[in-house]
Amino acid sequence: MSTQTQLSARFADTFPELAVPWRSEEAPDPRLVVLNDALATELGLDPEWLRTPDGVAFLLGRDVPEDARPVAQGYAGHQFGQFVPRLGDGRALLLGEVTDHDGRVRDIHLKGSGPTPFSRGGDGRAVLGPMLREYLVSEAVHALGVPTTRSLAVITTGRKVQRTRVESGALLVRVAASHLRVGSFQYARLIDGSRGGDGEELDVTRRLADAAIDRHHPQARGAEQPYLALFESVMDAQASLVAQWMRLGFIHGVMNTDNTTISGETIDYGPCAFMDAFNPDTVYSSIDAQGRYAYRNQPAIIGWNLARFAETLLPLIDDNVEQAAATLQPVMNSFSDRYRAAWLRETSRSLGLPTTDISPDQEKLIDDLIGLLTEHQPDLTRFNRLLAETASVDQVDDAPVLRMFTAPGDITAWLKRWLAMSPDREAMKRVNPIYVPRNHLVEEALKAAEDGEMAPFLRLLDAVTSPFERHGRFSKLEYPAPEDFGRYVTYCGT
Known part of the structure; x- marks a missing residue:
């Protein structure tokens, strides 16, 4: 055990009513697939040690400090509107808490670590594709500046897990400010x-x-x-x-x-x-x-x-x-008003407009834009980014963003109103990403990883964790899925 590894049992000690002491399932042939070196360092963990057999054993929850007390957390929840009084960590464990370099307390949590008393008949395991998805998307969301849990590592367990097909068992090591929920x-x-x-x-x-x-x-x-x-x-x-x-x-x-x-x-x-095409009904x-x-x-x-x-x-x-x-x-x-104010601030950021003292004209501009996006359904990520490249009122007719609309005249008048408000286009480039985890590329990367080829995943991860700066080697990652990709469906992975 690394002498640098300290885990407290704060939650376990404070809330025995909400915690069941438990141990992760043994992994017959564990292999570290991806490790977040920067996050490990931030948490005070040595990335090189985490790559050793002892470090992997720690990440699996099999070899934790003596003062740690891993627990499965209990919680309830409304699932799709239906109340379930006893859910809890059915395939997860809280290893404990660490204090990071900034003095913040962070949870170290496993997902896919085997059955617990909350498993409700499930096997408590996870498989590689969904764990890599969470790693990729959560780190992309973090890079976009959105509050999120983080991903420290994905490890394959050496088990074969039956889902709709037989897949490689895997475990995600997740980091959070805490796992306190409404549930x-x-x-x-x-x-x-x-x-x-x-x-x-x-x-x-x-x-x-x-x-x-x-x-x-x-x-x-x-x-x-x-x-x-x-x-x-x-x-x-x-x-x-x-x-x-x-x-x-x-x-x-x-x-x-x-x-x-x-x-x-x-x-x-x-x-x-x-979402690629802007359609509010997207599921x-x-x-x-x-x-x-x-x-x-x-x-x-x-x-x-x-x-x-x-x-x-x-x-x-x-x-x-x-x-x-x-x-x-x-x-x-007051929630609807609070949310509306938050949404106006966020949309104003995208548009390079003031985020305080939002005028009625600015609010009307934003509402009209949502109407145009809903009607024409352009790719949202590219629209927001190309908007920053619309140089001036005099050049509106040649603006790249017009090519995203089947009836450009509908957006031209809106663009002139927007430009008249003197948007800060450099600020827009700092908040509107070039790269997000495009659905077709995520699926391509996950399939390759399941076949043992990690390069597409790592390349996509590299792009989405540096989302605001254009890199020539990522040029194909800027665009939505081709038409033949078809309707996209995601699964929970359980």
């Missing part, structure tokens, strides 16, 4: 609700809320009503997060309450994808037949999830639940 609070309330007697019935929920304040939203501690302030802080963090997804055309695909973090980080890259997930988590629905769904979070906090707000609801309701009712 964690739902589970805590169920535990508290099952207890009798006065004084203890809110113990787990209160301790969980206090931990969330201390770790993620410390400004709430000094508020007159700290638990109300916690709710507002989480609401603002999630409104900002989803506004960033919407600006970039990112579709999460499975926005259940157990995938809504208290920290405001993106978590769980299962059936996720970046990529094979398990979302009704389009509950379609692109256009993401703001409403996060509002719904936050309402479920609010329900768990009611007894902490006031002993009288009716009074607590009356206190929380105006805050909950």
Whole structure:
């Protein structure tokens, strides 16, 4: 064991009600497929040591420091609107927490580490393709400046795992600000609700809320009503997060309450994808037949999830639940305005326009643009980037972005209105990516990796983690899928 490797058991020690001590499944023939050297260094881990057999054993959760206590975390959740009271880490383990070079506490978490008491009949394993997908997309999202869990490593286990076909077993090592979720609070309330007697019935929920304040939203501690302030802080963090997804055309695909973090980080890259043609009804997930988590629905769904979070906090707000609801309701009712403000700020960033004191004319310009994008459905990533290359009002008729519209006249008038606002096109280039994980390229890279060829994956990873600077060797990565790629469908990988 590396003397540099320190893991605390903070969550395990603080919340025994929400944690089951557990050990990862042994891997018969582990092989490190990809390691995030920069992230390892940031966490105070030695990348070279992590590549050794001892380091791989640590990443697998088989050889952890003596003071570590890996646990499977318990949580509940609304899955596609249906409440499931006991979900938990069915194929995951929290190894423990580390303190990074900036003094932040970070979770080290495994995904695909074998069955746990929460597995509900599943095998607890993961396979290579979905784990590499999460690594690729989460690191791309991080490079785009969006709050997210990170990926430290992917390791193949040497097992063969049966899904729709036999695939190579694999494990992802994930890093997060924490794994506290709305579902964690739902589970805590169920535990508290099952207890009798006065004084203890809110113990787990209160301790969980206090931990969330201390770790993620410390400004709430000094508020007159700290638990109300916690709710507002989480609401603002999630409104900002989803506004960033919407600006970039990112579709999460499975926005259940157990995938809504208290920290405001993106978590769980299962059936996720970046949208090519701008169509608000886009759904990529094979398990979302009704389009509950379609692109256009993401703001409403996060509002719904936050309402479920609010329900768990009611007894902490006031002993009288009716009074607590009356206190929380105006805050909950403000969500649509808070989200709208976050979305206007994000879209203004894309357009190189002021992000504060947004004028009615600027707001109208943004709303009109969404109408044009919805009607003509250009590729969103290229549209945002090419917009920055529209030089002046005098050159609008020759602007490259016009070629993305079947009826250029519809966008020309809009472009002149936009340019009249003196957009900062250099600032636009810093926030509008050239490269995102294009769906056809992701699938191409994952298939090659499954066949033992990692070069396409590493090349795509290199591009999407440097998304704002154009590189000649990545020129083919700028474009959406060819027409013969067909309709794209993603799977959760379980």
